[in-house]
Structures are given as structure tokens and as C-alpha cells.
Amino acid sequence: MAAEAGISRGTVSRVLNNEPYVSETARRAVEAAVAKVGYVRNAAARNLVTQRSRAIALIVHEPHSVVLDDPNIGNILIGTNAVLSDADHQLVTLMIDSQRDSDRVIEYLRGGFVDGAIILSARTGDPISEAIAELGLPASFVGHPPDAPAIPFIGIDNRAAAEAIVERLVATGRRRIGMLASGLDRDSGQDRLAGFQAALGDLFDPALVVRHPFYSYAAGAEGMAELLERDPHIDGVFAASDAVAAGAMDVLHRQGISIPEQVGIVGFDDSSWAIRCTPLLSTVRQPAETLGRRAAQQVLDQLLDGGEAPDGVILPTEIVWRASA
């Protein structure tokens, strides 16, 4: 094409990449040549030169549960988008709702459409995480599965946070304390259960742990009904998320059980659920927007440095004590 336009290859490249410092004459010559040889002025074509798409994927597992019940995802998205936008990178969110989605997303990642990826809510044995590690794609986990490949992550100390809030539940005199555990196929769920058990010590009774795959309102409603069947005299509940707590509180209300007088309940996230419960929910504040921001920054750092990937980063959490316990 440089031959067609009668100008240097560097000039052609500058025109095609929309770079400055190209004379109007040269630009017209290149564009005429482009029209003549049928070259498509196309970012996908530019990738061939720059090997960069300036797009970063955010991979979201479990859309039903996450999108409908987890307001954290919104804040993570907003934080991620803000940082990538400032760096002129396009955030593209990819949803995994089936094995077919998973296979296709792996092909998409292999296809050069994105320069990096942020992975939310990955479970153990996640094939996408493995594919990203194999591809050597710059990436970051928000939270990470116990068997995660060597990809940097950003997260919180779920175990310590759970232990701290459950200890305060014990300190208010509760003795028959149950847990509505969710997400036990990933670090967040496993660590929250471990923190619960550590805080209770001798008070821990495995029969008072009800398990559900998702961090959802429905999980809380079903789980609380089950917990009350197992022990009608339960006096404390640790819900694995605020959405779970909201479902549980509605069941307690419907059965005429008063909160916090008869049952104290605490959640996790400090999402919008926590301030729409009656009474307001005591919970662990998760810095969701900052998690998104830092994950985006981790990916950008890898792209710019091209050097050693950063290690994992743990952000602090905070207990927000309200009226529910």
C-alpha cells in the first residue's frame, strides 16, 4: 500500500492509526490508496500492526444470581469502567451462563479481541481462568478460587471479616448461632464459613450450617426456613451476604420472630440490601468499587510494564454495626 500511495510505510501506518503529524496531502494519498486496494480502515486490522485492541474483558459468572441479587457487581463494574475509561480502554463485559458460553468466551479471548481480562466470581476448576493463564493474557481476579492459576488478584480477607462480625454476635449473648452459607465452591464462601467456625469455637454446631450454591435472596428465604426447622430456638444468624440476610429476615418477620430481640442477624457486603431491611442490617463493608478499580489497574500495569505480574492485594474491610444484631 505504501507503494500505491507513493509515500513511506511509516506515514501509511500513522494515517491508519489516526496519529498526528501527518500532512493533509499524505493523508489524502493514503486514503485514496486505501480506497483503491480495498483496505478496510478497521480497528481489527490495526490490531495486526499494534497487536493491541485497547479492550479489556470483564468476565462475570452466574448472571442469574449475580445480576439479580448482588449489587456488588454494579459497583465493581463502575470502578473497573472508570479506571479503564481514564486510560482510554474499552471495558467489554462477557457473561457466562452455560458451558457453551464458557467455550465461546475462551475462543473470544484467544481471538485477540481483548488485551486483558478481569475475572469475577470464579469457581474451582474454572476453565476460563486456566485458558487465560495458558494464553499469558494480562489478567486479574476479583476474589479467586482456591485452585487459581498464578494470576494476580484483588480481594478481601473473607475469613477474618467473617470471624470479626460473628465474634460480636457472640459478644451480644447469642448462643445458638446458625449460618446461611453460600458460594462454597469459591474462596469467598469457603473463607466466610471458616471464619464463622473460628469465631464460634465450642459453640459451633455443623447441623446449624445450611448450604446454598448462590448468594441470593431466595437462598436466604429457603435457608432460614430450613434453619428454623432444624432448631426453632436459634438466636443468631450469620448470612453469607446481605441479599441472603434479606431473604432470611423476611421469613423471620413472617413467622413473627422479632429481630434483634429473639434472633440477631448479620450479613456481608454492606450493599444496598443492608439499608433496605427492617431493622437495618449489621454487616461487613466490602469495598466493591475499589475492588473494581484496583483490578483494572492491575491489568493496565501488566500491559504497560510487560514485566512481572503483581501479586495478590488484600483490601481492608470494616464492620458496620446497625440494628439487626
Next chain:
Amino acid sequence: MAAEAGISRGTVSRVLNNEPYVSETARRAVEAAVAKVGYVRNAAARNLVTQRSRAIALIVHEPHSVVLDDPNIGNILIGTNAVLSDADHQLVTLMIDSQRDSDRVIEYLRGGFVDGAIILSARTGDPISEAIAELGLPASFVGHPPDAPAIPFIGIDNRAAAEAIVERLVATGRRRIGMLASGLDRDSGQDRLAGFQAALGDLFDPALVVRHPFYSYAAGAEGMAELLERDPHIDGVFAASDAVAAGAMDVLHRQGISIPEQVGIVGFDDSSWAIRCTPLLSTVRQPAETLGRRAAQQVLDQLLDGGEAPDGVILPTEIVWRASA
């Protein structure tokens, strides 16, 4: 590259596109040539040949409001993804949170990264919709702004649905009926207000319409407080969405006003908000997942036919009468 491999250009293309009916010998020859000339086996590169990325963008405006307060978006996403996944297309969700995002998304759409687009919650004067029309990109609006370019859409009749639910509010004897109006910069908000006015006829009082930009819980909470200041004897409320209604109901509860005895309230969407209110919310059922499915199908149809774009399609809604009015 065909010259490098010593085989036909068609064979090179078939290998690079992963098509069948290529001999193993030819495939190896092409792959060796690829390695020699530094060609990247890259979906972005394949686009140059096929002009297809097999990716479709879903463009979401207002992430703060939509992601945090609007469960419709989750169901629209799930419906869209299901149809595209069946057709082996990748859904990529793009979020617009600033003018900078808007400009960059337009560049992305021009860049050949996607074959089509679905546009959610577009407002009047939306530059992305205009860019899509200019590009001739196969596209579909879910809902559409009054000044929308000639792009197919899928939607509901917001005006008729609003009129029907407000008429039943009138039929239960309410006479001082206010509206918490949202999203007046797009068809959904304008049409719901028009339906409200039509249903009330002579009962309509413009002073009892409180306006807010977003369909959010906060809009409902702020708007209800304002409405009670304007008229403490209000006895009916039409909230522009269920999230808005939930915010309003919490204000009514806090002020000791009983629902539905003193104030009857109805919402719009039949989202998860509606069944987490006390009492349960009467509302208009919006077929969110079907909207997503049909929008995806409209885009795929345009890609396959390459012919005339389909017109707009209006899906039926249904009134769900519960305890709040």
C-alpha cells in the same frame, strides 16, 4: 502468504477460518507459512477476510441507576445472551457512564469489533444511536427514544399499560393521585406519564407529578417525601417503576401512613422489587427476558438476511394486582 505456502489462496483462507475440508498437509503448510511470515492466527485478522467478528454489543446507559436499581436489565441480558449463544455469537456488554465512554464506544463500534448492537435505555439525542445508524450496523433498540433513527426496536406500549393500571387505581376510589415520574428523557418515561394523565382525565393535577431523572429507589424515596409535602392528603400513587415504588413505600411506612388503607400505590415492571415490598406491589408485568431475546433475534435476522431491517415490535404487558392498591 499463499505463495509462501505454495497453495491456493482459498485454502489459506479456509485454514485461517478453521473451516473443514482442508487436508492435513495443506493445513501444516499454511501454518508453517504463517509462522514464517509472522502472521497472527487471530480472530481480529480473520475479520479482514470475513468482515465478521461474531460478536454483538449490548449498550447499557446509566450504569449507576440501571445496574443498582433495575432488575429488568438482568433479565434482558439473560434473554439476549441465550439467543446469541445459541447462534454462536458472543455478547459483549458496553457501559456508558460518561461522555468519554460514549465517544470511545462509537470508535469501538466503528472499529469492526462487533457485527451488530442492541441499545438499552437510549435517551433523546443519543450520539451512539446516531453513529450506529450512520454505520448501517445491524441493530435493535430495547425501547427507543422519540427521536430515534430508523433502527428496528422491540418494546412495550408504556402508555396503554400505564393508563390501564392507573384506571384501576381510580376504580378503587382514589381521587388525589400523584405520580413519581422518572426517565422523562426517553419514551418509557414520557409514555408512562402520558398514560397516567389519560387515565386520570379531570382528576389530573400537574402539581402532583414529581419528576426524577432515574428509575431508582432513591428517586422514589425523595419523590414521595416531596409529594407528601405538596399534598398531605394524597390517596394514590403511580410510581414509574417498582424500584421507585419501593422507595416511596418505605417513606410512607416511616411516616406511619398505611398501605393500601390510606394510600394505594402501584408500580411498573413486576421486577423482584415488587415481591419484596410490604404489602406486595400491584404492578405492570414487563416481559424483560423476552425483550432481550427478541432484540437479539432482530439483530441476527438483519445479519443473516442482509435485507430490509424489520420494523418495531410491541410485546403485550399484563397487570398484576396484589395488595398495595
